[in-house]
Amino acid sequence: MFIRDFFDKLKPDFSKGGRFEKLSSTFEAFESFAFTPNTVTGGGKRAFKGSHIRDAVDLKRTIITVVVALMPALLFGMWNIGHQTSMAYSLEWGFWQEFWNGFLRMLPIIVVSYVVGLTIEFLFAEIRHEEVSEGFIGTGLIIAMIVPVTIPLWQLAIAVAFAVVIGKEVFGGSGYNFLNPALVARAFLFFSYPSHMSGDSVWVAAPFRYAGDAVTGATPLGQLMASQPLSASALDMFIGTIPGSTCETSVVAILLGAILLLVTGIASWRIMLSVVIGGGLMGLLFNAIGANEYMQLPFYYHYLMGGFAFGCVFMATDPVTAAQTNSGKWIYGFLIGAFAVLLRVLNPAYPEGMMLAILLMNCFAPLIDHCVVARNIKKRQKRWERRIM
Amino acid sequence: MTYKITKGLDIDIPGSAEKRIAEDVESKFYAVKPTDYVGLVPRLLVAEGDNVKAGTPLFEDKQNPGIHYVSPVSGTVHAIVRGEKRALLAVVVKSDGKQESLPFPTLDIDSCDIDTIRQTMVASGLWTLLRQRPFGIVPPVDSKPKAVFVSGFDDSPLPADTDFAIQGREDDFHAGISLLARLAGKLYLSLDGKKQRNSVFASVKDADIHFFEGKHPASLVGTQIAKIAPINKGETVWTVNFQDVAIIGHLFRTGIYKPERVIAVCGPVVKEPRYVRLLSGATIRSLSVESTIGNNVRFICGSVLSGTAVDTDGFLCTSCDKVCVLPEGDYYDFLGWLRPNFKKYSFSRTFLSGFLAQVSSSSPKFDFDTGKHGSVRPLFVTGEFEKLTPLDIYPMQLVKACIVGDIELMENLGIYEVEPEDLALCEFADTSKTEIQAIIRNALETIRKQS
Numbered sequence: 122m123f124i125r126d127f128f129d130k131l132k133p134d135f136s137k138g139g140r141f142e143k144l145s146s147t148f149e150a151f152e153s154f155a156f157t158p159n160t161v162t163g164g165g166k167r168a169f170k171g172s173h174i175r176d177a178v179d180l181k182r183t184i185i186t187v188v189v190a191l192m193p194a195l196l197f198g199m200w201n202i203g204h205q206t207s208m209a210y211s212l213e214w215g216f217w218q219e220f221w222n223g224f225l226r227m228l229p230i231i232v233v234s235y236v237v238g239l240t241i242e243f244l245f246a247e248i249r250h251e252e253v254s255e256g257f258i259g260t261g262l263i264i265a266m267i268v269p270v271t272i273p274l275w276q277l278a279i280a281v282a283f284a285v286v287i288g289k290e291v292f293g294g295s296g297y298n299f300l301n302p303a304l305v306a307r308a309f310l311f312f313s314y315p316s317h318m319s320g321d322s323v324w325v326a327a328p329f330r331y332a333g334d335a336v337t338g339a340t341p342l343g344q345l346m347a348s349q350p351l352s353a354s355a356l357d358m359f360i361g362t363i364p365g366s367t368c369e370t371s372v373v374a375i376l377l378g379a380i381l382l383l384v385t386g387i388a389s390w391r392i393m394l395s396v397v398i399g400g401g402l403m404g405l406l407f408n409a410i411g412a413n414e415y416m417q418l419p420f421y422y423h424y425l426m427g428g429f430a431f432g433c434v435f436m437a438t439d440p441v442t443a444a445q446t447n448s449g450k451w452i453y454g455f456l457i458g459a460f461a462v463l464l465r466v467l468n469p470a471y472p473e474g475m476m477l478a479i480l481l482m483n484c485f486a487p488l489i490d491h492c493v494v495a496r497n498i499k500k501r502q503k504r505w506e507r508r509i510m
Numbered sequence: 511m512t513y514k515i516t517k518g519l520d521i522d523i524p525g526s527a528e529k530r531i532a533e534d535v536e537s538k539f540y541a542v543k544p545t546d547y548v549g550l551v552p553r554l555l556v557a558e559g560d561n562v563k564a565g566t567p568l569f570e571d572k573q574n575p576g577i578h579y580v581s582p583v584s585g586t587v588h589a590i591v592r593g594e595k596r597a598l599l600a601v602v603v604k605s606d607g608k609q610e611s612l613p614f615p616t617l618d619i620d621s622c623d624i625d626t627i628r629q630t631m632v633a634s635g636l637w638t639l640l641r642q643r644p645f646g647i648v649p650p651v652d653s654k655p656k657a658v659f660v661s662g663f664d665d666s667p668l669p670a671d672t673d674f675a676i677q678g679r680e681d682d683f684h685a686g687i688s689l690l691a692r693l694a695g696k697l698y699l700s701l702d703g704k705k706q707r708n709s710v711f712a713s714v715k716d717a718d719i720h721f722f723e724g725k726h727p728a729s730l731v732g733t734q735i736a737k738i739a740p741i742n743k744g745e746t747v748w749t750v751n752f753q754d755v756a757i758i759g760h761l762f763r764t765g766i767y768k769p770e771r772v773i774a775v776c777g778p779v780v781k782e783p784r785y786v787r788l789l790s791g792a793t794i795r796s797l798s799v800e801s802t803i804g805n806n807v808r809f810i811c812g813s814v815l816s817g818t819a820v821d822t823d824g825f826l827c828t829s830c831d832k833v834c835v836l837p838e839g840d841y842y843d844f845l846g847w848l849r850p851n852f853k854k855y856s857f858s859r860t861f862l863s864g865f866l867a868q869v870s871s872s873s874p875k876f877d878f879d880t881g882k883h884g885s886v887r888p889l890f891v892t893g894e895f896e897k898l899t900p901l902d903i904y905p906m907q908l909v910k911a912c913i914v915g916d917i918e919l920m921e922n923l924g925i926y927e928v929e930p931e932d933l934a935l936c937e938f939a940d941t942s943k944t945e946i947q948a949i950i951r952n953a954l955e956t957i958r959k960q961s
Contacts, residue, residue, distance in 0.1 A: 125842055153885055157846030161839050161880045168545060169819045171930070171947040172937040173810050173836060174521070174667070177854035177861055179884020180941055181847035183891060186860050252885055296888030296942075385859045389893055445892040445906055494907050498922040501902075505742045 128152050146246040150253035153181075180255055186387050187259045190378035191368075191435065195266060197361055198368025199223035202270050205325045205364050209336040212328065226326050227367060231265040233274045237281040238264075245290045256295030256441075257285065263303040263435060266368035267428060268310065269323040276314050280306040300483045301442045304476055311476070319343070319472060324364035338364035341426045342465065342472040345415050358425035369431035372424065379434040388438035391447060392454040396433040399458025400424065407466055415466050423462050432461070432475040437482075444486040446493040453489055457482045511720050512703045513737045517900040518725030519857055519935055521667040523814065523878050525783050527774035527832070529674050532785040536607070537792035540582050541591075541600040541825035542568050546818075547638070548646045548951075549958060552579070552598045560587045565612035565634055565767035568601045574650050580635030582769045582790045584610040600825065603791075611766040619688050619762060627693050631758070634767055639754035639829065643735070643747050644926040645958045646951075657696035657739065658748045660687070660755055662711040663722075665702070665729040666813035670774035670832045672752055673709045674785065679756040679770070680710045686759030691716040694748060700734040711752075727900065732932035736901045741926050751829040773826070777835035778878055779803045792826050794833070803837055808880050810834045815938055816931035816947060839881020846883065853877045857894070857939040887942040898935040901927060905936050909946055912953035917960070920953055929954075 134140045135148035152158075157179070163169025203219030203226075206212065214222065238261045246253040264281060288305035289298040311318045325338035341351050341358060353363045361371025369375070382388035404420025411417050423429055437443065437457050444453035457478045464474025471477060544552040552569040555578075556562060562585065567578035581603050588604035614634050617626060631637045632651055642649035649655070664670045676683055691697035696718065701711050703721030712719060720738055722728040731749045741747055750758075753771050761767050769790035776783040781800040788796065794809050801807050810817040811827035814834045818827050826833070850862040855876035859865040895905035903924040911919040930947035937946040 122844065124844070154847075155845065157843035157881075157883060158885060159840045159842045160882045160885075162882055163819060163880075167819070167821070170817070170951075171945055172816065172934050173808065173814045173819065173834075173880050174523075174855075174878050174938060175882050175884075175943065176858065176939045176941075177846075177851065177856040177883045178858040178939075178941050179847065179943065180887045180890055181884065182860050183858075183941055185847055252887075254887060256890075294888070296890045384865070387858075387860065387891075440892045441890060443892070446904060447893065447896055450893075490907075494904050494923070497902070497904055497924075501922065501924060504740065505744075508742045508745070 124155060128155065143247060146251060146253055147243055150243065150246070153252070157181075183387055184255045184259045186381070186385050187435070188262060190381040190387075191259075191262055191266065193374035193377040194368045194371060194431065195227075195262070197371040197374040198266060199227050201361055201370055202226050202326060202367060204362060205338060206328055209325045209338050210328055210331070222326075222328070225329070226270050227265070229274060230268065230270075230272065230277060230367065231262065233277050234265045234281050235261045237278045238285050241282060241285045241290065242294075245294065249294075251294070254295035256289075257302075260284075260302045264306045267303065267307050267366050267431065269318060270326045270367050271323045272310070272317060273314075276310060276317060280309045280313075283309045296441055299442055299487065300480060301436050301439050304436055304480050304483075307476055308480060324366075340365050340472075341422075345418070345426075345465075346469065346472045348414065355419075355422065355425060358422070366428065366431075369428050372430045375430045375434050382434065382438070388434065389440070389443065389450050389454075391450040392438045392443055393433055395451045395454030396437050396458040396461075397424065399455035399460075400429060400433075400462050401458070403459040403462040407462070423465065427465070427473045428475040429461060432479055433458070437479050442483045442486065444489045444493075446490050449486070449489040449493045452493075453482050453486055456485070513720065513722050513724075513728075513734075515722060515724035515728040515733060515900045517897060518727050519898055519939070520665065520726050521815075521855065521938075522875075523667045523778060524875050525776050525778040525780055525835075526668050527670065527776040527783045527785050529671055530784060532674075532677075532772045532787040535786045535788040535792065535796050535798075537605065537788065537796035539588060539602050539604055539793055539825075540585075540789065540791040541602045541793075542579050542581065542791055543600045543825065543827065544569065544579070544598050545600075546828040547579075547648055549573075549955065550648070554590065554598060554601070556587045556601065558587050558590055561585075562587060562603060563610050563612045564769075565614065567635065568603075569598065571648070574648070576632055576651055577637055577648060578633070578635045579638055580767065584608050602825075609768070609789075611768065614761055614765045614767065616765045617762050619685055619692065624693055627689060627762075630762070631693075634761055636758050636761060636767075639750060639758060641749045643732075643741060643749060643929065645954050646929050647958070649746065649748060653746060653748075655694050655746050655748045656741075657698055658690045658694040658750060659698050659700070659731050659735050659738075660690075660717075660750050660752055661700050661729055661731045661734060662709075662752050663700075663702040663706060663729050664831065665726045666815060667726070668774070668776045668814065668832065668834050669729075670776075670785075672831075673706065673711070675753060675772040675774075675831065676710060676756060677772075679760070682756040682759035682763060683710070683752070684714050684759065685763050686755035686757070687714045688716045689758060689762055690748075690750060690755065698734070698738055700729075700731070700738070702729070727932065727935060730932060732927070732929055733900050736927055740902070743921060743926060745926075751831070753831060754829055771830070773830060774832035775799055775835070776832060777807075779807055779837050780835050788826075790826065790828060790830075794820055794822055794824050794826065797833060799833075799835055801835060806838045806840075808836050808838055810836065813931070813934070814878075815934035837879040839879035839883070841881070843881075843883075854883070857898075858941070882943055884941075884943050886944065889940075889942050889944060891941040894939050894941065895933075895936040898939055899933065901932065903927060905933055909933070909936075909944070909949055912949045915953070915956065917957055920957065925950075925953060925957065 202223030207214040284306035288302040321337040407416040460478035461474040551572040585606040589602040699717040703723040
């Protein structure tokens with residue numbers, strides 16, 4: 122096969138002692154992207170003892186499944202960006218025109234996110250003489266999907282760089298980070314450039330070459346925060362035809378992704394379910410108190426607004442930063458849901474509680490696991506003691 | 511008692527051995543390999559050209575003087591194979607075809623005293639058939655275990671039929687069980703609850719019989735110990751392979767050392783998967799395996815999940831019940847991470863094949879080879895290991911404790927309750943392609959050397 126021949130021809134140059142030795146990680150990344158490597162169990166060691174057969178799954182397969190699961194939300198988001206512009210500026214665009222405009226808005230955001238993030242990933246891999254991890258293929262897309270469409274690209278670039286370096290690489294790279302890098306990027310933007318991340322003017326893109334005043338479009342969370350009546354119905358929010366971050370408005374599209382993640386077993390159903398339970402119970406509790414209008418909001422509205430659904434499906438379930446034990450996952454998810462709603466309703470400074478709830482629980486996930494595992498340890502030590510007595 | 515194992519995985523690999531007659535196989539050369547034993551430091555007791563009989567010591571353990579590793583056949587010492595730093599790899603004996611054994615005393619199992627059993631076992635080399643947990647070593651001569659555990663069935667991929675393998679040696683097996691039960695004080699025999707309620711295994715005296723049903727690794731002795739009587743810190747138990755039990759029984763009944771085994775020769779590329787009867791340490795060549803795909807295959811002594819790779823011109827490992835032959839997987843797979851793929855086996859449901867296998871009842875046949883199917887990454891995905899480990903431990907946390915070398919944490923997380931093979935399924939299914947069994951073995955060796 123000619124592609125294989127191409128790689129085989131170049132390989133010596135990029136191997137140790139070759140002309141482009143310094144770029145070996147880069148070469149490896151592209152080669153293993155095209156071809157699953159030909160390594161065998163035991164690496165050809167004589168008298169290798171271990172598992173001689175291996176599951177067909179690898180991390181690339183896992184990540185690509187996540188990317189596929191993101192597709193419905195991404196495509197819907199592209200259309201919705203155009204749709205919101207069309208509505209706000211009364212342009213009466215057709216479906217494809219809306220999609221095309223949204224696509225053109227979304228493309229630079231995705232490109233900047235990938236280019237900045239992957240460049241840093243490749244750089245670190247070369248410095249460390251490691252293979253490039255595929256983790257950012259998912260992260261990079263998720264970052265692009267959770268920012269406002271009007272985000273200045275230079276801010277996005279800085280945020281991505283911050284997330285990859287401080288959120289991930291300083292801890293050793295993909296698999297060693299304790300905070301979800303996509304949320305680190307968003308939190309960085311939120312706290313560094315608040316005027317570009319919140320308010321009513323950032324959620325709807327103006328048409329290209331538009332010179333007049335920007336039309337504002339408030340998100341449901343923004344309206345609740347300002348004690349305004351909700352302009353969108355529950356059905357609008359469920360389908361996602363509302364202003365919001367680029368690709369997290371449509372609960373339907375996110376649910377399609379969730380189905381894929383659950384069927385393939387990539388994401389933990391325990392986490393997803395417990396986030397929903399946690400958020401619901403907290404919502405019901407506020408309903409019972411009912412001290413103000415926000416508290417009286419039907420509990421299921423929380424599922425439909427802001428980043429709750431997207432965070433629940435794609436970010437709370439990140440296996441690296443979530444709790445790792447099965448019982449830990451229940452606690453971790455429940456608290457994310459509960460904190461997200463708590464922050465939304467009670468904290469006037471932050472309209473969106475999901476991002477902070479997940480980051481907070483990322484920090485506590487190791488502690489939760491520690492407590493879960495400690496129970497197992499105690500049980501074992503008790504057994505030892507019984508024997509001694 | 512019956513235990514049901516719900517966590518685990520039965521991997522259906524085509525090419526199981528056919529239960530016809532077990533044909534006798536004679537090998538010209540036999541080898542005893544120090545590398546088969548964990549932590550063994552051998553001291554050579556013979557030289558090339560020496561005449562030996564079955565049961566003649568070839569080398570002993572420097573750390574446990576007196577424990578002899580003996581020749582399986584009579585003949586002459588043909589070669590002493592050394593590797594790097596002159597490490598002893600194998601002592602090869604050329605068989606003279608007579609199969610003469612050193613004379614050992616026959617014992618009346620019910621009345622002889624325990625010390626005589628112990629001495630005879632050490633002197634005849636039978637002692638080296640015992641394994642001690644924790645650590646998987648041959649136990650020291652003065653070892654006093656809590657109990658002996660014997661697994662009487664095999665449910666690993668390409669399972670060997672143990673009832674068939676033991677046919678004709680039932681009396682030896684029964685004698686061996688009684689003897690080990692006397693020696694250790696307590697013996698647990700675990701059997702397949704679906705198939706072995708009325709088998710020859712179930713009629714043994716002196717053993718505490720438990721039945722196991724469900725998924726692999728139900729047949730692993732580690733699973734059985736964990737369910738019946740888990741190992742506590744400071745305790746030791748012995749485990750013995752069921753065919754080794756028969757070898758032990760045979761010597762005490764007849765006074766002859768004859769390490770006879772019936773092994774399954776199996777695998778998807780073997781032309782005639784079958785059972786053969788031979789002596790321990792025979793050559794792979796003597797099995798005369800015909801492969802359907804030529805020479806690019808791997809011979810594995812033991813299960814494909816935890817066995818040892820052996821060269822074509824190598825020798826069988828000790829306590830081996832089957833030789834599995836797999837095609838090597840050293841090929842590039844174009845866009846392997848992207849294509850749906852119907853022929854590749856996956857425990858995860860990220861492949862259509864794995865998904866269909868889990869939702870449909872008719873199990874399709876998959877291609878199995880030794881390919882790693884991906885690149886090595888840090889431990890990333892969680893939840894896989896837990897579905898495959900029926901033990902009361904946290905496998906992911908244990909593996910991580912082993913990687914960082916925190917001995918106290920390893921102890922607390924149950925390192926003494928596992929041998930590498932108990933986490934073999936985790937290694938198989940691991941998305942990150944980590945060599946988990948090697949990590950566990952290294953950790954156990956570190957602890958053993960420190961204590």
